Amino acid sequence: MIPTTDLNLSPVCEREVLRYMGIRGNATDVERALISAAAADVLPALTPRACYAVLDVATGGDVVNIGGRTVRSRSLARLLCGATRAVIFAATVGPSPDRAVRKFERLSPATALAADALGSERVEAACDALCATLCRDFGALGYKLTPRFSPGYGDLPLDFQRDVFDLLSPDRRIGVTLGAGLLMTPTKSVTAILGLLPATPANG
């Protein structure tokens, strides 16, 4: 398992931040000012980190066996069809978005909203950066990666998060813990599974 602190995040995508704020279309000066105010608190203290493990995987009908853990999920089974190994990862951007939301929520909920949206955009960017690294590293070994799939997506039960945490120990490696309600802390954290497909002429 590798804790990775050198994730190279792409620059903030304003459109994505707006989408998380519930806005379609372009930003006006109003939104830009909010995002800017939120960014002043969120970005300098952002700590993008990730860790991952490579595990054996087997699928049979709706049942998936991954790293010795079993889960029933048609959508996951479909995703991992053809893979004998899978990568399970946890990524976070750290506590700064949560702290910024807490700081702003009383007197400027609009800025808190922007901080929350910015945190969501950044953690997705962290996942993208990690997946790009994984694609490159595993591509060199002759694998193609499936899209990422998280507990709670499709019919993959949220409960599976407990297995992810047992297998990966993100609390030790990147400071992400699982609360009683299966909520991760810091909240801007993501766990996901990707299948490693042997690259054949059929799947390039």
Next chain:
Amino acid sequence: MNFREYMGKGMILLDGAMGSRLQSAGLIPGEMPERWSLSHPDVIENIHREYIAAGANVVLTNTFGANPLRMEDGELCEVITAAVGCARRAVLASGREDVFVALDIGPCGRMLAPLGDLDFEAAVAAFSRVVTLGASAGCDLIFIETMGDVYEARAALLAVREACSLPVLVSCAFGADGRLFTGATPAVVATVLSSLGADMIGANCSVGPLEMVAVLSEMAKYSTVPLFAKPNAGMPSVRDGRTFYDVSAADFAAIAPSLVSAGACALGGCCGTDPTYIEALSQAVKKLDRPTPVSNNRTVISSYTTVCEIGRDPVLIGERINPTGKPRLKEALRTKDYGYLAAEAIGEEDAGAHVLDVNVGLPGTDEVELITHVVREIQGVTTLPLCIDTANHIAMEAALRLYNGKALINSVNGKRESLDSILPLAKKYGGVLICLTLDEQGIPPTAEGRFAIAEKIIAAAREHGIPESELVFDPLCLAVSADSGSGRELLRALEMFRAAGLKTSLGISNISFGLPERDAVNSTFFALALGAGLNAVIINPHSTRMMEVYHTFRALSGIDEGCRDYIAAATNGNLRACTSATAVDGKNAPAIGAKSDPVCENGTSTLAQAVKRGMRDRARELTRALLDSLPPLEIIDREIIPALNEVGVAYEKGTCYLPTLLLAAEAASSAFEVIKSVMTAAPTGRCTVILATVEGDVHDIGKNIVRLLLENYGFTVVDLGRDVPPDAILSAAREHSAPLVGLSALMTTTVPAMERTVALLHSKLPGVRVMVGGAVLTPEYAAAIGADFYSPDAMGAVRYAERVCDEPENR
């Protein structure tokens, strides 16, 4: 020989990794290594024997993850007892006198509140159980390790100190960025943990030996106890599904001299190391002398991310969180509006305070309960260290116990009662003491008299094991209008303390009591006091004059080399205090978020327009102007509510978005703040609404938006916060006779808690309506769990609340 005796003798060798050794022995990912003490005790014992043979003086029991939050108590007891047994057998088999069994305690796997959902005392209780079991099983010392959060490290250390008297070593995991996961620097960790009674502190895991040298050097500057290092065997990489570390045993040991120069008195290895590493270290340290710890006599306090040293560079302590003379703050304390205090705190931080004084002493309130809530709230929104200001020693203890850092303790004085009640708290929880030079006879009129009291306090502190470096003396300002010599005498006192190498602080404003233009008197005296050696001052950071004195003094005294900070402050307009702050309550109000109103094309001549356009400052200005000619309720009904309604309708139609709605609500809120500050009686609110995010869920942005809008529309909102159990919601609904409860949940796993809450409310308080919201809900599901109303957005909640409120029985 016990471990404490052994500690001072020479270099100590800790052991190496357990987890990776077990993986080599067949432990599969996801299997709990702690159970192997029961199923494979010989394997565990053998690993310990190998480390002892390699030279280790301390073996860590196989109990890293053993914690009540992960295991049932029965199993916990078995696992710990077995693990200590394995280690003890290995030690006995070695026949050596210089090997000790350390109970290994790792993080509990949950994050402490406010970031996470684990209550501080619950964490202490969990660690306490582990320590009790380990001590009865017969360990020689406690080893707390791989802590990624200084708050959790505090909880564990406090648990150990309260549960037993064994020596305790505490180690934190610093990432490649040199900080813990939750942001603490080595300086913070050293300051907080060495003042909380650890016998040794250090770093382990995350990085290899080379990266740890800098961490240890930094810790050495602030620690008052010996240090240790237990690095990984470099950085990991994965090949063919197996993890390899990139530093060999020889290279690992080659860095030992650097770690020892940096201050390490004990060395070991973490992930990726094995007995060969310990053997190599053992050879390396034979040639090295144990470093003599540099005696640190700095005076340092700390938050969870930032240290603050009280020394040559003056420290500004913001005084605004104090109910004296502040009606709005008194009201906030009485109504438990902690958010208001948090906003004050942020305002002081933005204005340049280095430390925040927190005083919540108000007749008719429970100071102990209040102070715990307020400290929690404020430390959740600022990274500045806090100065706990109370005369109630029970409140002081409660605050110091849960404070996430090392606080400034305001105050102890020369009276026997004060010394007996406060000094033990400082010793137990750590903290720098502000010492008032008064005693049973009062405040001595002369500098010599005050100095004599200081000497008495120093002696008493020494008896409690508190060194002079933890003391800051306040010679007390007396009003110069009452005694013309008081200013002069006070300056003489400051000079005496400076000459004796003692630190001083003052609450300046008392000097001008009874005089006109108090700010002018205060600021001149501030300059004089700084010249006489004053180290810390309690002031209003929004005061332009005081900040001018501060910045100019630093430049004139040479502390600010090249006048760089002064020039920056002067050119940024920071010398003139908050540029966008305006006066409410006669003092400056905080302005957070976007610093100034966005530029508007058409100008905003009416309050309604300012609200619609989300122009907070303009709304405040216009409200103040309108209050000269209109009664408050008319301003609310004619300007504010219609503007909100217009924005609300546009939002519902989709012609404007949530930020616009929020900004309008913020502008309306600031207009309401102005109105509240002039109204002597509270406006007759509409009915009360209870809001809460249900048990197990901590998402609350949506709920907070609903609260903001309901308040704007005149409802009295009691916001219970997040992760609220059904019983607490029921009692609040009863206590406030609320006809409506709003529940929010974001996760599928927490909707059952919502269902239980709805059922409880309907059965115990028939007639109370429950509305629900949250991304995970649908109208169908809401109906299925028995809710009376489902709203997809905040405006819907407001409309429903209005309907409920208008019903005859709820008026």
